[in-house]
Amino acid sequence: MYSAALMEIYRLLDDRYGPQHWWPGDSPFEIITGAILTQNTNWLNVEKAISNLKDAGLLDPVGLLQVDIDRLAGLIRPAGYFNIKARRLKSFIEWLFANGRRGSIDRVAEMPTDSLRESLLQINGIGPETADSILLYAFDRPVFVVDAYTCRIMGRHRLLEPDADYEQVREFLESGTAADTTLFNEYHALLVRLGKEYCRPKPKCAGCPLESLPHDICEEF
């Protein structure tokens, strides 16, 4: 049973913003690296870090496996939390070499979505949002990515309780829409696009494309 509200929100956002062209990246491996680096961080800072890795010739499984962790931290410094993210990248790489052929993602790409998700969540530093970003944007699986903007938007429009947890939000979005990778890709990107402009922690009201909904973005709590 699709949700009329969710379909209407998608239509309004698509009308306003159009295709978002997510996820920026030249390969699934680069997308995964970006997914870890972008945790609680502005994407522009992530781009600098990824550029540093490319310039150093290290943006590949073998490169990240072999690089000294302190050098890695220095290269990803612009992305913030560089020490912890260096460890997280190493954790992912170790998992990839333990589960793939010489670090290739080909074998893990054959795993069913549920078991791949469970396996990703076992990696230190990969939580639900990062795992789902990897599943959707690197592995083309129909998984709805939930982030802080998504929770805020759904809560402020009273589509969900403001304190709904990650899985509740994901279940709501996935059950209310078609399980379509292209739709999920665009929908998440559009919610982030809207959130950046109108759904910051301190709400900004005028001009939001969702103003026409029963509960518009101006409702603060």
Add this chain to the structure above:
DNA sequence: GACCAGGCACATC
């Protein structure tokens, strides 16, 4: 100078 960003793990209660 304050606030925020495409989170997560861990400690403490």
Add this chain to the structure above:
DNA sequence: GATGTGCATGGT
């Protein structure tokens, strides 16, 4: 199980 805290750079 809920809540608080550390992690950190760079743009607005």
